[in-house]
Amino acid sequence: MPKKRGYHHGNLRQALVDAALDLIDAKGPQGFTLSEAAKAAGVTPAAVYRHFQGREDLIAEVARQGFEIFADLMEFAFDKGQPSALASFEATGRAYLAFAMKYPGHYKAMFESGLSVNRTPELAAAATRSKLVLERAAQELSEHIPPEKRPPAQMVSAHIWSMSHGVVELYARGVPGGRAPFPPEDLLETGIGIYLRGLGLLPRDE
CATH class of the missing domain: 1.10.357.10 (Tetracycline Repressor, domain 2)
Incomplete structure (x- = not known):
């Protein structure tokens, strides 16, 4: 299971990237949702859209x-x-x-x-x-x-x-x-x- 890094350091964009890395490693690049990335980063799904328009943009980063x-x-x-x-x-x-x-x-x-x-x-x-x-x-x-x-x-x-x-x-x-x-x-x-x-x-x- 991916480890939950959490959003504690003030950089939400990178926190989401770190969360996505764990999810990609565990489930593959198509095996997770933005909601899962948000949860792993410790933020609401709506917060993701401040930095990424969708999952593909997060994966691209x-x-x-x-x-x-x-x-x-x-x-x-x-x-x-x-x-x-x-x-x-x-x-x-x-x-x-x-x-x-x-x-x-x-x-x-x-x-x-x-x-x-x-x-x-x-x-x-x-x-x-x-x-x-x-x-x-x-x-x-x-x-x-x-x-x-x-x-x-x-x-x-x-x-x-x-x-x-x-x-x-x-x-x-x-x-x-x-x-x-x-x-x-x-x-x-x-x-x-x-x-x-x-x-x-x-x-x-x-």
Whole structure:
């Protein structure tokens, strides 16, 4: 059951976001009502409409905050891996996995709510910032490949994002695929390695 945080600190908007996070984590982004969020925050349902027009707007704010945290983690991982382009690239992939496990409510709001990232300009900007970090990592990693053979950085980052998302969904959160015979971190690392070798970005094993 979600824990009741309550509205005690004078910031009703954030209290509602915190309440929604608990409800999303427990029930999914479509499994709660605004009334439930208000009750968890310790306010009346009418008070919610001072800040959000509906549940989708509340979920969008949760997602926006999630993307901001996600982008910060991705940027930290990228910078920590320097000066090696490969280390930075691999670190951003691991940051995706770490975020999903540490911030499940945010993750679900971002990727499982069905809301478009273009619902608000602020949400779109936060989502774009996180995506650009991985694209920058892919760009730096592939710079030594001849231009005529170099895959677009957006394509490489999209492939790694998809791989990371798949590992999270299948093996890191106890859903459809259940427990894998290997840790999710190892699955992602070896998958990235195979992919990069296929592109010629890593030497092949002898």
